[in-house]
Amino acid sequence: MKNKSPSFTRRHLLEIGTGATLVAAAGVIWRANERGVIGEKGQEPYKPWEIWNDPAHRGTPLALVAAGVLASNPHNTQPWLFRVSDTRIDILADTSRNLGTFDPYLREMHVGLGCAVENMVLAAAPNGYAVTVTPHAGSLLDIGGRDEPVLAATLHLARGDAPADPLYSAIPKRHTNRNPYDRARGFPDALLHDFAAIPHDENLKLYLFQSGAAYETLGAAIIAATDEIVADHAMIEDSHRWFRDGPQEMERERSGLELDTAGLSPALLAVAKMLPALPAEQSHGTWADQTRDTHVPSAALLGLIAARDRYDRPQTLAAGRLWQRVHLAAGAAGLAMHPLNQPVEMIDRERQLGTESKAEARFAAVTGDEAWQPTFVFRGGYAIRDAAVSARRGAEMVTETV
Template sequence: MATKHPTRRNILKIGGGITLVAAGGLLWRAEDRGVFTHGEGPAYSAWGMWNAPEYKGTPFALVAAAVLASNPHNTQPWYFRVTDTSVSVEADRARHLGSMDPYLREMHIGLGCAIENMMLAAPVNGFAATPELQTGSLAEDASRSGRSLAAIIHLAKTDPASEPSPLHDAIARRHTDRGPYDHDRNLPDGFTGGLASLANGMPDVHLRFIADGDARERIDSAIVNATTAIVADDDMLHDSNVWFRNGPDDIEKHKSGITLDTAGMPPGILAAAKMLPPLSAETSHRAWLNATQDVHVPSAAAMGVIAVADRHDIKSSLEAGRLWQRIHLTAALAGVAMQPLNQPVEMADRDKQLGRAPDWEKRISAFSDEGFEPTFCFRMGMPTRQAPASPRRPVDEVSETA
């Protein structure tokens, strides 16, 4: 029997079919991995509910604002117990960063951010709010289980404010921008001076900006060197990677953590990264180091440092967080991008935890006045794109009626 050879037309038909199947498979994976979407689904519903009518005029309106606050690694380390006359803010210590935050200092800065959002939401919802911040030393109690009281927000009913603070209206507009900033565009005139005024009346908290000169070179170098040290530390690498979310299913499961969308990658690279299998901790953190060195530091218009008398003091950490939240909300109103770059302080705490020589402590001391200890570093600049929202746990998952 003669052998029947495939014709050119049949080859093209077969090839086209294979191409169609492959394209269909890629399209399915792209959709499954969230290449075409971001910020949709229950993990992002809190951003649309923070000012919802069902919360209006109730203490839960304060909680709805609190869950949108800045916090370390988007760990959302909070829990709220609500009564008619108060909201207790608790540290959910199980949502810790391990060796990245051995004294839960950054956790309490995040809680301070949540408290500030609550204070901004109180007047417009008809409450006069008085915060009672807890005292004590994080260096003496850094347990990583259970919950501990951070603050009580005492509430008294009053007429709703006719005009809310502009910062209140910025609560849902504030997002961390980890992308490149436009170094050719200057910060708005008087911007840093306006930020400095936010620390007025806070004698135990110091705010400094570093834009150029030797001081800028030193802080830039410290940030890159600290990131390098973190990537080389297996425990810190692991504890940071625990909070990285891989794909839509992971995001919906946890409603927290760092996502590819919020990592600041260019759109093409972001789409490719979503299509690939999950990266190893080493690979993803090496990319973080490269971004810190090549993008975050050099594109920043200025660096900022928040310092306190004792960075392991609970009340000081909460106050530092309240200030950072005001700074970031003010930046959102002015169209200025911001991102925490707190690696040098994290390394100082790591040295303390391991009983090593305080080399990082000495290094960061150059960034604050005598008698103050840096507790929070950040960068600022003009954005090149709109920063995306991060996933958030909604009110009903982080609160209860006491």
């Protein structure tokens, strides 16, 4: 047999090598494109942030809904339906979009509905309306099924000519920022005063901590609760159902959580997007690491909203309205905010399981007053990176005209 010349072998190998490299590179590019690492992300799920004050809807109830759908809400479940007529908007909890064991009493869901109500109230005056909000009375503990929409509040619409609230224009700029914050820059006193001056339901109390024993205890409670959640298989599976695996799934669902908003560095984000989706244990383990190593220690501000009764439906709605205003005020001032509600999620879970409430006891050490029941926990500060925009279902997708 004729020997191959060394040069032929080298060239041959080189050709195979080059071919393999090209195939691999094409594969990487294809996957990078498919996973939204490079190229345009799907646009539709993010459009509601651009058309939130669309002239086509100006002066109509749909303009209020378009502002409402941009609200903060748990796991981006967008658990709302809007039943609209010329004189009223009913805001309904779409209970099918629940978080299972992560929110067994739909408390978080109703906080999120309160956030939507606040955005809608802010959008009323610029659209020529005066609104009165009537929250639906009763206890969250009495809501049974998860298949029927449940009325949360009604907005009664009248014509009005009041000026716009300055927070109105902050609506499309508010985003949850899960990146590291620069704690050394602190938190502006003027904004703390603005927060404290926000008018709210007398059954609510806002706590703000920048340092000291209460700050440390609350930070430790957030970390402990996160570890407990990660150890609870049912909770992380229920949470995981709302994680979207890539742009195509997000294009379809237009709701839920995605890697872009997870607060990863650009390099880590690119790598994470290329890999197959992590199972619930691993993704939530990463979240616990971020909470312990980044979210809590970098927080210039830790805060909480407490209610007289965290399962009272009007109080829960009012807590959401207050949170939305706090977040909008922060956004308008260039400060980042991030809910860290794990300790309250654990209170609900312990109640559901009928186990001793360790989470509640930790809070008592923070507030020093068990008469105030925390229902929402957050951090604030100057972020090292801007937050990415989260997906939304547009107003028309969640509105029924009657």
